[in-house]
Each structure stands twice: as C-alpha cells, then as structure tokens.
Amino acid sequence: AGAMGNPGLTYVNTPELGVPALYPNGVGTAVRFDGSKDQRLRVADHPDINVTGGPWEEMSWEFWFKPEKLPVAGETITLYEQGGNTRGVHIYLSGTQDSDPTEAEVYMLALNRAETIWGGTLNQVGDEGVTAVKGTVKLGSLYHLVFVMDGDPSGDLEGTLTGYLNGRQIGQVSGVHLLYNHSDDIAFAYAAAQAVDHITGNRGEQPGFGFTGVLDDAAFYTTALSAEQAEAHFEGGFAGKVSDAIEIT
DSSP: OOBOOOOOEEEESOOEEEEEOSSTTOOSEEEEEOGGGTOEEEEOOOTTTTSSSOSBSEEEEEEEEEESSOOOBTOEEEEEEEEOSSEEEEEEEEEOSSSSOSEEEEEEEEEEOSSSOBSSOTTOOSSTTOEEEEEEEETTOBEEEEEEEEOOTTSSOOEEEEEEETTEEEEEEEEEOOBOOOOSOEEESSOOSOEEETTTEEEOOOTTOSOOEEEEEEEEESSOOOHHHHHHHHHHTTTTOOOTTBOOO
16 A cells, blocks of 8 residues: 556666566566666656655665765765655665775665645754664665655654665654645766765765666655565565575665
C-alpha cells in the first residue's frame, strides 16, 4: 500500500543498461552510471512525488546501490535528488578521506524552507538546522537504502526523518513538518538543476561529479515505511538469507 506505479523515466547520457540485478531476488536488471559523464535517470514530475498532491505528511524512498567510486573530503556526489533550494530531498555521498577513498558518508536530507519552515533557512550555507541522517558506506559494497519522512501536520515540528541501510536504522532526526509541492527536477545519480547539501548549502549541478556505480529497484511511497518494513524489504532481497557480500552497518 502506498507504493506508486512507474513515473516517466528518461536515461540521460547513455548509462549502461542490462547490468545484473544487485541482489539474488532482483527482478530484471540494474543500471550502471558513470559519474564523470553526467549520466543520470531523470524522473518526470508526478502528482504523488512532487507536484499536485502535496503537502505530504508521509513519504518514503527506497533503492539498492553499489558505489564504484567515492568522493574525497569536501566533495559530494548525488544518489537521488528531487526539488531544489526551497523544498526537496537529497540523498548523497559525502567524502571523508583525502585520496583514493575506500569509505564515505551517505546523507539523507529533506527540507521545506517556505510555508512552515524546517530543515534550515533559505539560502543558508552550512549545516545549522539541517534535517538529515547519515551513515557510512564502503567502496564496492552493496546497500539497500530506505529514507522515511513521517511529518507532523500540527506545526509543532515533531515529525521525523529516519534512515535505514541494509535493514538497520542508522539515524533519526526530528523537527519535521510537511513537504509542500515542488516542481524542480528529479533524478537519480546526478543533481538536476538545484540541490542542497550540509556543506555548501544551495548547490547547482556539478558536471563530472555524478554517481559512479550501480543502482537497482528504486521505489517511492506515499506512506512512512516502518522499521519492520525496511528490514523485511532488505531481507526479502535474499529470501531471508543474508548474503556474505552484504555490508551490515
């Protein structure tokens, strides 16, 4: 319940299709992106994702990914992004090592810097008031990611953002109200037009700094997935048997 059908999808700059699914029970194939070529999967505006249907109290985002290149310290690389500098969601890798990085942080960030304001203030630089959760990922490891917004319509900002990697909760932050309609572009593997991160704040496109690696089986939900659902969706990829190749964080 709450899952959507396929919105309009367009591949840009010819990513590699037909890559083997990232997990044993994967249906169909995955996609490999080369971030140096600004390859991406563009998602059309959709009433249940970003336009028309808002404001949203509950939303969830889910996908599998395997990073084949990580950012160095000070750099960020987009896994998924919708919206822009005023309202939106940004899931990205943030570098922690100066050269040849073998691990990085993954941030799951959402904001609504108009209407009832949360997630920081418009046009700010830095992380003050930013509503995001983060965890650590390793080069070449496989991850199942779930990001959940469970908002608070009362205006008391007691709603939450919760992040999961491979079925385990990695963090939760409060201070969330509702996510209002936002028509700025949606894409996987590249920040289309505008995005916000916890370092530079407002960020335009970053040519040459897309995601390099494989993405598989993304899903959007107009409900807040529970911890039990996040765990079940991860374990379901292995018919209940977790592969030794999976990094449990």
